[in-house]
């Protein structure tokens with residue numbers, strides 16, 4: 001989603017803001033803007049494109065001033081235009097705002113403000129914040145009061161930073177993250193620690209309904225009622241800021257390769273934490289598991305793994321649908337929420353619904369300082385390091401390995417994640433070496449319009465995940481399906497133009513899936529088989545090494561990630577920044 005940043009301190013602010021925005025760009029990247037305060041005047045430059053492009057065309061880094069705010073946008077209200085880019089100023093240009101989230105009552109607020117004579121320049125919901133602040137500031141000449149009144153008028157989810165012509169910088173949050181970075185000589189207010197980690201690892205994570213005021217570098221925290229609040233600074237892991245592409249052309253490729261390590265680092269959990277997690281799980285009467293997108297695919301596989309290897313019955317529900325099923329939960333239920341970012345609005349909404357029913361919440365999350373981690377009764381950290389590529393790759397396999405590990409702790413150590421570690425590690429290394437072959441296959445099939453990915457049982461969630469990767473990275477329509485379902489309708493779609501990928505390892509699903517492959521082949525489709533047993537039926541065969549059946553999903557997803565990556569390159573798409581997407585989806 002959008003990234004916001006504000007800085008007040010010593011030193012020219014514009015380069016600090018631009019670098020911070022560049023660090024956070026993976027969150028959203030359709031337009032960029034900066035406002036600085038120079039000699040008592042607000043300067044604003046903004047335009048569509050990525051940070052580097054807008055900086056090159058508008059010389060953002062050269063804007064003078066020691067105080068400023070910045071934004072990268074992921075459009076929700078109003079098209080991708082220069083005028084809709086943030087910061088937004090009010091009529092008299094004495095205040096400017098950057099916002100992340102959605103103001104649900106903006107129509108109503110805008111109508112009131114229009115009646116009062118305010119003139120709007122953009123189609124965004126965010127601009128109302130600037131006008132409300134201007135309105136209340138003019139009323140009593142008190143910025144604190146203006147912040148409180150404005151926050152209380154806004155409905156929806158928001159984190160915003162406002163810069164005032166009198167050198168005050170303020171921020172406020174409700175259901176969107178906002179973090180203060182503390183330097184000896186200045187403060188950041190940012191939606192993500194990556195915005196300031198190059199400068200400081202001391203941070204205050206604001207709570208909902210918190211307002212931060214920086215007046216000539218004096219900091220104070222209040223809530224929306226005007227009461228003073230105290231929040232303790234914490235130390236953020238420096239490694240988060242160390243993300244770079246290394247020798248790889250894209251973060252996505254680097255992160256695919258990192259899986260040979262990250263699958264195993266995620267299983268080093270602190271013992272008491274793991275025990276608490278597993279005890280809560282083992283005692284639950286009902287277990288629900290939720291996530292969005294890729295994390296939902298982890299939840300689907302978790303259902304298989306936990307029921308098969310630890311005899312825990314689990315219901316998996318995608319987070320955007322969870323609130324409609326929450327009547328199933330009560331105080332004896334447990335919800336496991338899975339999320340890389342820990343900030344996905346749909347996941348946080350599920351957690352809130354579960355808590356309202358008195359259920360306990362466990363989470364599996366990569367960002368340990370995230371809202372999800374803080375809302376959970378207990379959380380396990382995915383520990384795969386920062387994932388910068390917008391498409392989830394290494395976070396998926398790390399989420400899975402934690403699930404295997406939990407299944408082993410609650411059950412009888414049957415998944416093989418610990419006992420077959422060497423075999424798994426070798427298999428992943430060998431699968432990564434298939435990149436050249438997969439790139440060749442991608443070259444042959446790059447022009448297809450539709451791809452179907454089929455598999456059964458534990459392979460079915462991997463089919464969904466592979467299809468999601470192909471859609472988002474290569475912009476090709478792809479569908480994951482349970483192989484047995486094809487004959488119940490989708491077979492009508494298959495013809496000589498179809499490309500079908502079959503997850504057909506030599507396990508309990510082998511024979512039935514192979515027979516599905518035969519049915520498809522006889523309709524003239526091209527077949528790619530991903531298997532540890534070759535069969536002449538496949539036009540292209542991606543041979544994966546042998547591993548224990550339960551662990552196959554961790555291996556077979558890698559060729560699908562690589563195929564999606566290479567199809568993206570052939571289709572001239574940037575695999576790190578798929579169009580229209582954002583890394584952290586903080587709107588519902």
Ligand code: F6R
Nearest residue numbers: 293294295339340341344391392
């Ligand atoms: C797909 C992808 C998204 C995310 C989804 C949930 O590659 O990245 O589908 O998986 O938006 O995000 P998290 O896991 O951060 O809750």
